[in-house]
Amino acid sequence: MSSEERLADRRERLMAAAYTLYCDPGFPETTIERLCAAARISNRAFYECFSGRDELMEAVHDRCVQESLASVAKSVAQAPDSLLERIRAGIGGYIGFVTEDRRRARLMHLEVRRAGGCLTKAREQALAGFFEAVEIIGPGDPALAGPAGIDRRLLALGVIGAIQELLTEWVLADDPPEVDHLIDAAVHVFHRSFVA
The missing domain is CATH 1.10.357.10 (Tetracycline Repressor, domain 2)
Incomplete structure (x- = not known):
């Protein structure tokens, strides 16, 4: 994959993780670490996709x-x-x-x-x-x-x-x-x- 495709793939994986985790356990309880674990990406990669x-x-x-x-x-x-x-x-x-x-x-x-x-x-x-x-x-x-x-x-x-x-x-x-x-x-x- 190109770097743009990798970035798009990470964004999609993070959005899929957020779609589930922001509902259970909920937004306040969902940490960036938990999102990254569910999306199978590093914390550094998270900040390449979203500011927070x-x-x-x-x-x-x-x-x-x-x-x-x-x-x-x-x-x-x-x-x-x-x-x-x-x-x-x-x-x-x-x-x-x-x-x-x-x-x-x-x-x-x-x-x-x-x-x-x-x-x-x-x-x-x-x-x-x-x-x-x-x-x-x-x-x-x-x-x-x-x-x-x-x-x-x-x-x-x-x-x-x-x-x-x-x-x-x-x-x-x-x-x-x-x-x-x-x-x-x-x-x-x-x-x-x-x-x-």
Whole structure:
């Protein structure tokens, strides 16, 4: 392999290790040494790939966000052509994708908060991703403008917060709610908040 290919391979191995270890035992408990052992690389090689655990968390989180947006786009593209069905498909595509792998749900909705410094960027990504998802669901649809006089950004943060809490409940509950029930609740919150 070339030096670029070796670097890319190490980055992928570190991201795979982080995807698992940041969820169990969790971000605060995962040391760089433990990540390196799982990825089978040296500590020195770690710093050739990432500046620290926070940057690695950002990279893993960003990949999860991009993959979830692709899932939303695919679900909406296959949905019947009505706004409510597109909303349900988009939210179902997101929640379905995130809950498909418990590690993904935990990383995106719990561990990123525990990471502290990563939270600001993660919140910005979540907000940008939310508006991108709204555009996927109803490109230019004035019905998704939200109620007149209410700041659309604040409304989006409220809906994101509701969905995050639903998914956090799913991750932490001893008896997690059915995924379909999460989707129903999220669709209701989204519809009541955004559909004029």
